[in-house]
Amino acid sequence: MISAFTGTQVREAEQPLLDSGEGAVLMQRAAHGLAAAVVRELQRRGRRIYGSAVTVLAGKGNNGGDGLFAAAKLASRGMRTTAVLTADAAHPEALAAFLSAGGRAHRLAPENAEELAVLTAGDDAIIDSVLGTGARGGLRGAAAELVSLLQELRPALVVACDIPSGVDADTGEVHWPVLPADVTVTFGGIKAGLLADPGEEYAGRVELVRIGIEHRLPAASLLRLEAPDLTALVPSPGRRDHKYSRGVLGVVAGSERYPGAAVLSVQSASATGAGMVRYLGPGSVARHVLARTPEAVVEEGSPGRVQAWLLGPGIPDPEPGEPDGDEQLRRVRDTLEAARAAGQPVVVDAGALGVLPARCPAHWILTPHAGELAAFLSRRHTARGEAAVTRDDVGSRPLHFARLAATDSGATVLLKGATTLVASPSGAVFSQSEGTPWLATAGSGDVLAGLLGSLAAQYAETAMDDDGPFAALGIAPEDRWAAAAAVAASLHGRAGSRASDGGPLTARALLRELPERWPAWGTGTRSRSVSMTGRDPIRHAAVLLWHIAAPPRAGGGTLSAT
Ligand SMILES: NC(=O)C1=CN([C@@H]2O[C@H](COP(=O)(O)OP(=O)(O)OC[C@H]3O[C@@H](n4cnc5c(N)ncnc54)[C@H](OP(=O)(O)O)[C@@H]3O)[C@@H](O)[C@H]2O)[C@@H](O)CC1
Numbered sequence: 001m002i003s004a005f006t007g008t009q010v011r012e013a014e015q016p017l018l019d020s021g022e023g024a025v026l027m028q029r030a031a032h033g034l035a036a037a038v039v040r041e042l043q044r045r046g047r048r049i050y051g052s053a054v055t056v057l058a059g060k061g062n063n064g065g066d067g068l069f070a071a072a073k074l075a076s077r078g079m080r081t082t083a084v085l086t087a088d089a090a091h092p093e094a095l096a097a098f099l100s101a102g103g104r105a106h107r108l109a110p111e112n113a114e115e116l117a118v119l120t121a122g123d124d125a126i127i128d129s130v131l132g133t134g135a136r137g138g139l140r141g142a143a144a145e146l147v148s149l150l151q152e153l154r155p156a157l158v159v160a161c162d163i164p165s166g167v168d169a170d171t172g173e174v175h176w177p178v179l180p181a182d183v184t185v186t187f188g189g190i191k192a193g194l195l196a197d198p199g200e201e202y203a204g205r206v207e208l209v210r211i212g213i214e215h216r217l218p219a220a221s222l223l224r225l226e227a228p229d230l231t232a233l234v235p236s237p238g239r240r241d242h243k244y245s246r247g248v249l250g251v252v253a254g255s256e257r258y259p260g261a262a263v264l265s266v267q268s269a270s271a272t273g274a275g276m277v278r279y280l281g282p283g284s285v286a287r288h289v290l291a292r293t294p295e296a297v298v299e300e301g302s303p304g305r306v307q308a309w310l311l312g313p314g315i316p317d318p319e320p321g322e323p324d325g326d327e328q329l330r331r332v333r334d335t336l337e338a339a340r341a342a343g344q345p346v347v348v349d350a351g352a353l354g355v356l357p358a359r360c361p362a363h364w365i366l367t368p369h370a371g372e373l374a375a376f377l378s379r380r381h382t383a384r385g386e387a388a389v390t391r392d393d394v395g396s397r398p399l400h401f402a403r404l405a406a407t408d409s410g411a412t413v414l415l416k417g418a419t420t421l422v423a424s425p426s427g428a429v430f431s432q433s434e435g436t437p438w439l440a441t442a443g444s445g446d447v448l449a450g451l452l453g454s455l456a457a458q459y460a461e462t463a464m465d466d467d468g469p470f471a472a473l474g475i476a477p478e479d480r481w482a483a484a485a486a487v488a489a490s491l492h493g494r495a496g497s498r499a500s501d502g503g504p505l506t507a508r509a510l511l512r513e514l515p516e517r518w519p520a521w522g523t524g525t526r527s528r529s530v531s532m533t534g535r536d537p538i539r540h541a542a543v544l545l546w547h548i549a550a551p552p553r554a555g556g557g558t559l560s561a562t
């Protein structure tokens, strides 16, 4: 599991060492890691180190100090080094080291921004050391102009020092302009803003350099599940399991207008391990569901027992003033009441988001995209006389609004996007980013909803207990449903990347890929014979061979530690 921290958490962890006079040592470790990352990246691109040119954009604080010390180290390896000092002052010792290593420094001013941009853009590498965790707001004046120009000139390689300047280390919110980095070398702890959009988009590959404060860091502000976590958390049946004990999911989805969402979500749930799926909806939709998933059980009256519910895919939003007008929405309301009384987990998607009560339990998982979250929050805010929230608001502050929705409603909130955030009402957040933009295709969210519903049914009975797999990973009881939703987001993203392989994909292709993304199959850490149960052995054998020939791409593989 990857842990990320706010800038303040990292600074507080540094403080005792600064107080005992070890600040210079920390900075040397950071600078060493930064210089090494520049060298590695140039080598990876087939560039010679000796004689190649690097420019450091250096602000007045310690972030600028890191960059200047790193550039001094690069100068001593024979690189041609230039510093563009973006403020009227620079870290004195670092600047002295840089100059004595043979570096050349220019002071940035409005008059020379264009000239320096052209000079710098042709270099083999640029180090962005203008602002770090001490920033208030974004780049201003000539520094903003220089970075805007550089953005247009598309430099060969940008390495951000600690965080791309202009990205908020705590939230990932962005103050434009920001120079997009190919690599961000971050110190002591990964900053939360590197794992939340829009900041994540500007960070490139993130590399963590340990500087000796890691043991002082508090509980993470943001978590990301990795492949071994999935292996531990993805359910697989025990020898004595039967279909009811494996988890039965009830699905209220689809409408005359959108039958496909019911088809996809039921098929997804059925393909991802639920012991049984019970479907509730109009007869015409049920026929489509059965045509694709004959193993689903269509319920005409009150359904048999279930462990969890999925409500809402393909159900239109309630009409204002007539929330009960629709047959499916009535079912959703009735089911919500019954589920609350029974303490059952519920995945709430699409139209069902419009009929939620004011307070929900944490084991109800809401799955909005940015537009749906904006509408959800706006309904609640305007009812209290507060300002509405727009889709753009959510897009520019997804971490903030996901957290707000979770704390305000009491539910767990999975906010879909390029990076999917899952906020627990406790304030903890998971961030998963294994997907591909090709996942932005109709029906892809329905597949996610079915997958998450299926997991919820499988987790409902015992997985959340203190002797279950979530506890074994150290996940606090109040955050276990958020972790469950993060498992679904991660599997969905991995399946999408595999199904796409760099090209377009359909929700159907994603569905075909999902069972194959089941970690037990890829890693072999569990009995394969268990995983094979109920699947076509010839196809399974072909998949295994294929895995051996082409090991699965490491998901979340944009992070590394040195
Ligand atoms: N502590 C350590 O020993 C270690 C620290 N480390 C490194 O230090 C970084 C944090 O350093 P930091 O605290 O000096 O802040 P930093 O981000 O460089 O910049 C703040 C400076 O810029 C200014 N400023 C603020 N906003 C501004 C704006 N919008 N536009 C323009 N200027 C602005 C502000 O000055 P002010 O305006 O307040 O006078 C302030 O002087 C951290 O990210 C990591 O890289 C590592 O080396 C490990 C060891």
Ligand SMILES: Nc1ncnc2c1ncn2[C@@H]1O[C@H](COP(=O)(O)OP(=O)(O)O)[C@@H](O)[C@H]1O
Pocket (backbone or CB within 6 Å): 369, 416, 417, 418, 419, 420, 435, 436, 437, 438, 439, 440, 441, 442, 443, 444, 445, 446, 447, 448, 492
């Ligand atoms: N740019 C993107 N990069 C990666 N994943 C994305 C991107 N855009 C959307 N997705 C993912 O695709 C899915 C889309 O869901 P949703 O918008 O509900 O689609 P639909 O309602 O058509 O099924 C979500 O899981 C989301 O995280």
Ligand SMILES: [K+]
Pocket (backbone or CB within 6 Å): 063, 128, 129, 130, 131, 132, 160, 161, 162, 163, 164, 165
């Ligand atoms: K920076």
